[in-house]
Ligand SMILES: Nc1ncnc2c1ncn2[C@@H]1O[C@H](COP(=O)(O)OP(=O)(O)OP(=O)(O)O)[C@@H](O)[C@H]1O
């Protein structure tokens with residue numbers, strides 16, 4: 001049996017909009033195993049990003065429990081949370097690259113924060129950019145790259161510190177369909193060949209079906225699950 005890497009128990013999130021509570025997550029119970037490729041599918045407002053942000057420890061739940069590798073995240077202090085976030089790879093719809101930095105410098109940044117030497121991080125950034133098919137674009141800045149290429153840089157950056165898992169929120173949301181297909185092939189390759197655990201949020205049924213398993217969200221709850 002593969003080991004459970006993420007587990008949520010009755011996870012809840014209520015936002016306050018002024019004085020009005022918005023129940024974004026009602027009671028989410030989810031387990032993700034190491035090496036899985038899971039997609040989270042649901043319409044706009046169903047709570048997908050809220051769930052992903054909680055799993056990534058970017059935000060705190062208002063109820064329930066989140067376990068990452070059997071550790072109850074609510075017991076961690078701020079320093080421990082910061083350490084945990086360093087072990088999680090994030091990829092967002094808007095690539096969030098630093099415009100002044102080249103592709104290589106963008107990929108090096110998380111490794112610099114982690115304290116790796118210039119030589120080590122430079123070499124690893126080159127390897128990662130090669131892996132995502134950007135060997136010939138390493139010294140380009142984001143504005144000199146297509147949307148698909150920018151997202152590849154973001155994926156390479158997310159992998160820089162060998163994360164325990166990769167969280168992707170609509171990773172092809174701002175990319176044309178041809179490049180979106182290529183990004184999905186890359187994501188599948190990372191999962192199948194490199195064993196990266198991936199959770200991908202999307203509202204697109206066809207993209208969700210590229211994952212091995214899909215959970216369907218509606219109104220802040222997981223309402224069903226399919227194996228693709
Ligand atoms: N910071 C916030 N403050 C108040 N309400 C919020 C906040 N973030 C999200 N919500 C609300 O929580 C609900 C779930 O939002 P969420 O962003 O998780 O949905 P989503 O499934 O990711 O939607 P989309 O597909 O449009 O990205 C929505 O009703 C949204 O309006």
Ligand SMILES: [Mg+2]
Nearest residue numbers: 048049050169
């Ligand atoms: Mg969202």
